[in-house]
Amino acid sequence: MVRNYITVNALWGIQHIQDIVCKSDMACFPVMEDNRILGILTMKDLVKTHPNRIAIDAMSGNFAYISERESIWKAKEILDKKSIDMLLVKQNNEVVGVLTDQILNYELGKHVDLLTGLHKPDYIYYMAGKLLNSGNEISIVFFDVNDFGYINKEFGHAVGDRILQEFAASLKANTPEETYLCRFGGDEFILLTPYNALDCESFVEKLLQAIRSHKFPQNVPFDVAAGIAGGRRRSTRKLDLFETLSNLINIASLASTRAKKEKGNLIVECCGFIDEVAI
Amino acid sequence: MEKSLESIKKAEINMRISEFEVPPMQDVLFVGKRAPIGPEAARRMVDILSPNQYEIVRVNHTAFEALVIRKALFTMLPEDKLVTILLEEGGKVANESIIIKAQVNITLLVSKAIDL
Incomplete structure (x- = not known):
């Protein structure tokens, strides 16, 4: 998971967020207001939304919570089944990191045998x-x-x-x-x-x-x-x-x-x- | 011939003065899917000027993402009926990237007969 993830304020303008995105590797951003996560701003949202809009009017992504102790396969199951864009990883009721499909696939690749393509x-x-x-x-x-x-x-x-x-x-x-x-x-x-x-x-x-x-x-x-x-x-x-x-x-x-x-x-x-x- | 070296520069000022509308929108705002202002921004804007008077109604429409409607209208007409009429008419001038404001006047006609 990514521990140093970037969150965006619900009232930030899309143009401002686009500037931030250019300097980061992330493809999804939790949208926050009053310390609450309201939704997820995806790369698609950033491309198709008018730059004058605010984040809360552009976010279309879904999110779900997962415990830090769950396995990566459980995380993959949740992402695939529910069309979730981002998983928020919780430890003692606090979000400590995020997981996206891209990050998970990279991690899951380490658990596949390169010669046969089977799992380890x-x-x-x-x-x-x-x-x-x-x-x-x-x-x-x-x-x-x-x-x-x-x-x-x-x-x-x-x-x-x-x-x-x-x-x-x-x-x-x-x-x-x-x-x-x-x-x-x-x-x-x-x-x-x-x-x-x-x-x-x-x-x-x-x-x-x-x-x-x-x-x-x-x-x-x-x-x-x-x-x-x-x-x-x-x-x-x-x-x-x-x-x-x-x-x-x-x-x-x-x-x-x-x-x-x-x-x-x-x-x-x-x-x-x-x-x-x-x- | 003698050449003229004079040039004149003038500024004309026109002013149109009118009273600021509070809130600066009327009864309904049609928000296009690619409009520069989204429904939540519009609602929050009017909420600061006229708290709790407007509501966002998300719609499934080809051009519009949502309508921001003055709540008082729902006391005169059920939400689903009002939204259907608004979309029918608003849809005729629809465009994904614009925001349209509409003034909606509802007049109820009541006629009763009583025994004398």
Whole structure:
């Protein structure tokens, strides 16, 4: 968020504000009167409004408040859903900064894996908390490419990167809409689902078949193992989201390692219980 | 021939003196979407000179953004009816970038019959 944001007085003239805008990087400005925020003056307002008008007669932007502790994905959801131009970030009932779509997109870009275009794991933590809080089951599917080190050594790292890109695209194309995919690191990927572990088995099997039938560059021999972990909801006792999800990811990861060695590249693990998670 | 070197410079002053209207607007102000003065500025201007007498009515119109109407008119005619009539007539001379002032006189005609 931007902490040193510029506010404009409701009675300031547009021409005066245009002069201020020329010296700043901001595209939206909270319009204030008597220490109250009345609305948001957007760049569009400044372009289309007569320069003689005052700010209060030009502002058309919408705003909403968000707590400083909320995640950036929550902020993005609010901005997209409600056609909000600016989020005012509050801490102890005081506005401490502002967020716009431009600032958020820049920040969100840091949480996207550059090679595959998938999210990084922190997004999965956010979505898992959201699913659990809305009463859903969750399970984690952990995908691990077999012998990826061999592919890199035998065909080169550039080919290895292309393999990962195509694998990621294939996963994305074949996963249900209500699931969330991320690159966990290296040749490992995670899928968060709103189903229990046993319900995931059939669609993950189909997914693995679809990936195996895909022709990868230079006919590189490609296979992948998957481990599924999930559990039943048990109580409303509050637990740490990070710990709960880390445990699930770990169980799924170990299951995928066993799947490589033992049977058919897919193993389902039920870890017992998942308690309600507090965010 | 002898050349004339004389030149004359005169100033003519015309004055038109009239009483300042309070407030300087009449019953209704039509505010165009791109007018140099917005409805809130107009309302605040008259509010200082004649407090609480005018109200902004935001409208959905091709040329106008809002009407600033003298509240007293609403005691004689319901708001929606008055606004419809104003937009119908004002719309005929509408332009996005102008402000029009209008004088609105409402005369109620009452006729009653009573038993003798």
